[in-house]
Amino acid sequence: xxxxxxxxxxxxxxxxxxxxxxxxxxxxxxxxxxxxxxxxxxxxxxxxxxxxxxxxxxxxxxxxxxxxxxxxxxxxxxxxxxxxxxxxxxxxxxxxxxxxxxxxxxxxxxxxxxxxxxxxxxxxxxxxxxxxxxxxxxxxx
Amino acid sequence: xxxxxxxxxxxxxxxxxxxxxxxxxxxxxxxxxxxxxxxxxxxxxxxxxxxxxxxxxxxxxxxxxxxxxxxxxxxxxxxxxxxxxxxxxxxxxxxxxxxxxxxxxxxxxxxxxxxxxxxxxxxxxxxxxxxxxxxxxxxxx
Amino acid sequence: xxxxxxxxxxxxxxxxxxxxxxxxxxxxxxxxxxxxxxxxxxxxxxxxxxxxxxxxxxxxxxxxxxxxxxxxxxxxxxxxxxxxxxxxxxxxxxxxxxxxxxxxxxxxxxxxxxxxxxxxxxxxxxxxxxxxxxxxxxxxx
Amino acid sequence: xxxxxxxxxxxxxxxxxxxxxxxxxxxxxxxxxxxxxxxxxxxxxxxxxxxxxxxxxxxxxxxxxxxxxxxxxxxxxxxxxxxxxxxxxxxxxxxxxxxxxxxxxxxxxxxxxxxxxxxxxxxxxxxxxxxxxxxxxxxxx
Numbered sequence: 018x019x020x021x022x023x024x025x026x027x028x029x030x031x032x033x034x035x036x037x038x039x040x041x042x043x044x045x046x047x048x049x050x051x052x053x054x055x056x057x058x059x060x061x062x063x064x065x066x067x068x069x070x071x072x073x074x075x076x077x078x079x080x081x082x083x084x085x086x087x088x089x090x091x092x093x094x095x096x097x098x099x100x101x102x103x104x105x106x107x108x109x110x111x112x113x114x115x116x117x118x119x120x121x122x123x124x125x126x127x128x129x130x131x132x133x134x135x136x137x138x139x140x141x142x143x144x145x146x147x148x149x150x151x152x153x154x155x156x157x158x
Numbered sequence: 159x160x161x162x163x164x165x166x167x168x169x170x171x172x173x174x175x176x177x178x179x180x181x182x183x184x185x186x187x188x189x190x191x192x193x194x195x196x197x198x199x200x201x202x203x204x205x206x207x208x209x210x211x212x213x214x215x216x217x218x219x220x221x222x223x224x225x226x227x228x229x230x231x232x233x234x235x236x237x238x239x240x241x242x243x244x245x246x247x248x249x250x251x252x253x254x255x256x257x258x259x260x261x262x263x264x265x266x267x268x269x270x271x272x273x274x275x276x277x278x279x280x281x282x283x284x285x286x287x288x289x290x291x292x293x294x295x296x297x298x299x
Numbered sequence: 300x301x302x303x304x305x306x307x308x309x310x311x312x313x314x315x316x317x318x319x320x321x322x323x324x325x326x327x328x329x330x331x332x333x334x335x336x337x338x339x340x341x342x343x344x345x346x347x348x349x350x351x352x353x354x355x356x357x358x359x360x361x362x363x364x365x366x367x368x369x370x371x372x373x374x375x376x377x378x379x380x381x382x383x384x385x386x387x388x389x390x391x392x393x394x395x396x397x398x399x400x401x402x403x404x405x406x407x408x409x410x411x412x413x414x415x416x417x418x419x420x421x422x423x424x425x426x427x428x429x430x431x432x433x434x435x436x437x438x439x440x
Numbered sequence: 441x442x443x444x445x446x447x448x449x450x451x452x453x454x455x456x457x458x459x460x461x462x463x464x465x466x467x468x469x470x471x472x473x474x475x476x477x478x479x480x481x482x483x484x485x486x487x488x489x490x491x492x493x494x495x496x497x498x499x500x501x502x503x504x505x506x507x508x509x510x511x512x513x514x515x516x517x518x519x520x521x522x523x524x525x526x527x528x529x530x531x532x533x534x535x536x537x538x539x540x541x542x543x544x545x546x547x548x549x550x551x552x553x554x555x556x557x558x559x560x561x562x563x564x565x566x567x568x569x570x571x572x573x574x575x576x577x578x579x580x581x
Contacts, residue, residue: 314488315485315486315487315488315494316482316483316484316485316486316488316494317483317484317485317486317493317494317496317497318486318494320483320484321496341457342457342458342461343457343458343461344456344457344458345456345457345458345459346456347455347456347457352458353456353458353459353500353503353504354500354503354522354525355458355462355496355497355499355500355501355503355504356458356496356500358496358499358500358503358525359494359495359496359497359499359500360496362494362495362496362499363494363496380529381495381527381529382528382529383526383527383528383529384495384499384526384527385524385525385526385527386522386524386525386526387523387524388521388522388523388524
């Protein structure tokens, strides 16, 4: 994978209005993996009593990061889309802490790419959520 | 289910900062089902070239609506949380159109409630996404 | 869809050694849907104390039926394979009763077909399990 | 976890008629993880033309192994049941080879335990399938 692909993915993410609206940014993009983060913010809160962020915000971060992992895979030609994604919520993210997620594209097939992502806050030993999904694979023309 | 529960669920949704930030609102809440909507908005866009909204925004709407369906179930005592949720994306939502979702809690067990949700835009015959998940069931003391 | 396709699907199912070994058979095949059944048998038991059949046998029935639903879709050209499948278990199947499942292919896209299946015993009002999955779509040459 | 629990789990598996009918056996049981195997057999075949085993047989192995991983968890009190399970199929198992699966219970909560399982044949570097699910957690009286 050449550097231009890494840069493309990061730029693409910056160009996603919804990712920008929530406050997501890239920490790292590699050959089939990506790390993104989402700083705590009031507009992400799902439970006003506890201040815990909404599962939808966790999902949006994991979905975006998973798509970036697929796009950064050596076999990829840039385009992808989520076919399906399953998220398991292990616990609430701690209010006030940055949420990070790492996604790995562990299989890039003819028409489908499989991805796994893990989300965690500052207590990295206890994941907040795990996501597993299938994405559109496009090997170019 | 009494009216107070319906009102509670609707008020609760209004009180969710993330739901408010994205622009969600309730269309209907019944005995184990709910309908919510999310008007098209630039901050929801996932693909700047086509204007298609982000899968994460679709998920956030379905997750919130599914939780409301669980809370409105006759056997429920108010509290719930997503255990896991799987979303299948059938097609892109048409840019500019309102996204709606209907969620049904079709099984409320001792510790787990199962929910199915369908999201669609103005072309109701062709769903945009389908979600299936397990939520925490709480039957009260 | 022509009759030959219906017959092909039924014949194909008969030709599946694992389906035969468990005792599965077709009740109905239509244009994108299928109904199959699995009579109760000791070799299917998962819990020797209660006589409840194994979740794996329920899954095998639903997976096979879902594949048949995809193959019988008007847009299909015969071949398919499971990409992913999620099964939600609502309750135990009642020991001694026939297990039936109905699968519907509700979306047949360019490369992916989506299917939903429901399994039930003689109490059809209370499903035993629900499955949702993505299958390989092949529209022919 | 005491030795008796390990032995109990192995004995329990032996006592499952469906696991016996398919030919499953334990390779290893630890504190929250388990490894099982399923030798290739004609009755497991899903595709008579290629000899590839049925996805349902792969699932049955993973589901059983996942349940054993939950039961062997230090916090467990023996009983469990599958709430939901999602399987992603990466590729066909190679005909003639033993199928193995390793399951890890990576989170044992108050009412739900989460498990991940990987199935592979002799080419361990390329998994055949990955499963993620939620199981009933029972911490005893």
